[in-house]
Amino acid sequence: MSDLLKPANRAEATLLGELDPARFPKHIAMIMDGNGRWAERRHLPRVAGHRAGVKAAREMIRTCAQLKISCLTLYAFSLENWRRPEAEVDFLMRLLREYLKREMPSIHRNNIRFIVIGRMNQLPEAVRRDLEDSMRLTARNTGMKLVVALNYGGRAELADAFNSLLDHVRANGLSAFHADEQTISDHLYTAGLPDPDLLIRTSGEMRVSNFLLWQIAYAEIYVTETLWPDFSRIRLFEALADFQTRERRYGGLGRNVAARDRAVGDAPSEAERSDRSPHPARMGRG
Numbered sequence: 001m002s003d004l005l006k007p008a009n010r011a012e013a014t015l016l017g018e019l020d021p022a023r024f025p026k027h028i029a030m031i032m033d034g035n036g037r038w039a040e041r042r043h044l045p046r047v048a049g050h051r052a053g054v055k056a057a058r059e060m061i062r063t064c065a066q067l068k069i070s071c072l073t074l075y076a077f078s079l080e081n082w083r084r085p086e087a088e089v090d091f092l093m094r095l096l097r098e099y100l101k102r103e104m105p106s107i108h109r110n111n112i113r114f115i116v117i118g119r120m121n122q123l124p125e126a127v128r129r130d131l132e133d134s135m136r137l138t139a140r141n142t143g144m145k146l147v148v149a150l151n152y153g154g155r156a157e158l159a160d161a162f163n164s165l166l167d168h169v170r171a172n173g174l175s176a177f178h179a180d181e182q183t184i185s186d187h188l189y190t191a192g193l194p195d196p197d198l199l200i201r202t203s204g205e206m207r208v209s210n211f212l213l214w215q216i217a218y219a220e221i222y223v224t225e226t227l228w229p230d231f232s233r234i235r236l237f238e239a240l241a242d243f244q245t246r247e248r249r250y251g252g253l254g255r256n257v258a259a260r261d262r263a264v265g266d267a268p269s270e271a272e273r274s275d276r277s278p279h280p281a282r283m284g285r286g
């Protein structure tokens, strides 16, 4: 894994040149979908699609680290994925262990911190051990955070957060306990990580599939028809270019509307603005 991103061809160089590194997302989350269809189209077994999926994941990790993205989260195995045939689940677990064994030295060398989110205690013992070793090995790394969602479900994460809050309340006999949004964030698996700015989903489905339900409240969503194993560097640059065209409003007015209002003398006065600003009861949806 080299520290420098060298464009592989002119198309990559052009797109890369148009991106503004100062406006890269801090956190990119990816729903890696389409391994099975990729294999099917080539008359290959589904597991060949997963092998190709690992290659694409490796390329994304390397590229995001080179672009100095702070945090990359990959949805690798959902709570619902246990419904797949046992042989496919076993293969995915073996593939994950293989990946950790082969890639962890390079991940560590590149100062990447490896983090797992999800119900790790329900994963096979050997997988859990390897994941814990990888997290321990990279715990002090200060570069990109690579978060892998395994045995993960967004609703299960919220249920786990509420239960951990209830435990805290009971253990401390807090009869007047009040939780705000920060309290809830602090009890999620992702506590301490920034919320994703950009959620990428491959293979065309317009769903969030129970992924980071709380955290993606204001994320920009980018869905591409490209199947995950074909999601190459240039496809990532395209997603970043699209992200940089978005205007993130967080429930407020966009820059264009505000500028137009100022131009027609309709902007609120200082006194009006301070009267309007943050009052929870007045905050609309984003």
Ligand code: FPP
Residues within 6 Å of the ligand: 032, 033, 034, 035, 036, 037, 038, 050, 051, 053, 054, 057, 074, 075, 076, 077, 081, 092, 095, 096, 099, 148
């Ligand atoms: C979806 O394809 C992908 C998965 C179930 C996750 C598997 C992910 C990988 C193998 C990438 C590995 C990542 C790491 C971090 C090692 P699908 O089988 O649902 O495709 P389909 O919808 O076309 O059937």
